[in-house]
Amino acid sequence: MPVSQRPGGRSTRVRAAVLTAARGLLADGYAELTVERIAQAAGVNKTSVYRRWTDLEGVLGDLLSEYASEVVPIPDTGDLGTDLEELALLVRVGMTGEPGELITALATSAPRNRRAAQIVRGFFAERFRLAEAVVDHAIARGELPQGTDAGAAIEIIGAPFFLRLLVVNEPIDEEFARRAAAATTAALHAGVFDPK
CATH class of the missing domain: 1.10.357.10 (Tetracycline Repressor, domain 2)
Structure with a gap:
């Protein structure tokens, strides 16, 4: 019998943690924002961030896409x-x-x-x-x-x-x-x- 995957697994938690960290750090200004700082604030390895988003702009683009999905x-x-x-x-x-x-x-x-x-x-x-x-x-x-x-x-x-x-x-x-x-x-x- 196949084991069903739990909803909201690790990938979902990592995404939420990274976006929350990016949002918090962005409030302090863009100039010092890096993937490394986001990963540290999120409590994840930076390779996890690079694997999912490729670069800082990918993380920021994912944040912006959340606004794009809101009803205008x-x-x-x-x-x-x-x-x-x-x-x-x-x-x-x-x-x-x-x-x-x-x-x-x-x-x-x-x-x-x-x-x-x-x-x-x-x-x-x-x-x-x-x-x-x-x-x-x-x-x-x-x-x-x-x-x-x-x-x-x-x-x-x-x-x-x-x-x-x-x-x-x-x-x-x-x-x-x-x-x-x-x-x-x-x-x-x-x-x-x-x-x-």
Whole structure:
């Protein structure tokens, strides 16, 4: 009679311990984060970490994938300006918490690490695709013309957040998020993203 495997075996425990350790160490900053420090904090051998994740970016990518799997509440209040403002406030929460730390860490590695670049691109491609629904809903309501470029509009609302997070290191507060939304709303109503 075959022996059934216990759910939540060693592999699950190692993964949980490593991700918990990485999360805790990341709170102290990315600069000193290494696979060795994560393994030590997790109480596992570093070869276990390398075998499962290959490198530091693999561990961070696994953390980021947990955020990617969370349901994103896409605003649909019936008003484009309100929806974009709520969306911008959601982006702000993500950029100022642990996901922001992960994004910064992976984006910093992206120029020299193809895997980190793929993780960041994949994460944002999916998030941006979901957020396009805000513009699509406005088109369906007749608030914007058919063919409005939803993807470009969402890129424009997101760009200022990345500038502050990755380049100028300025605070991302609620007022900033509201201004980004207002600017994108004005551009959409001015026809900047209308079909050509």
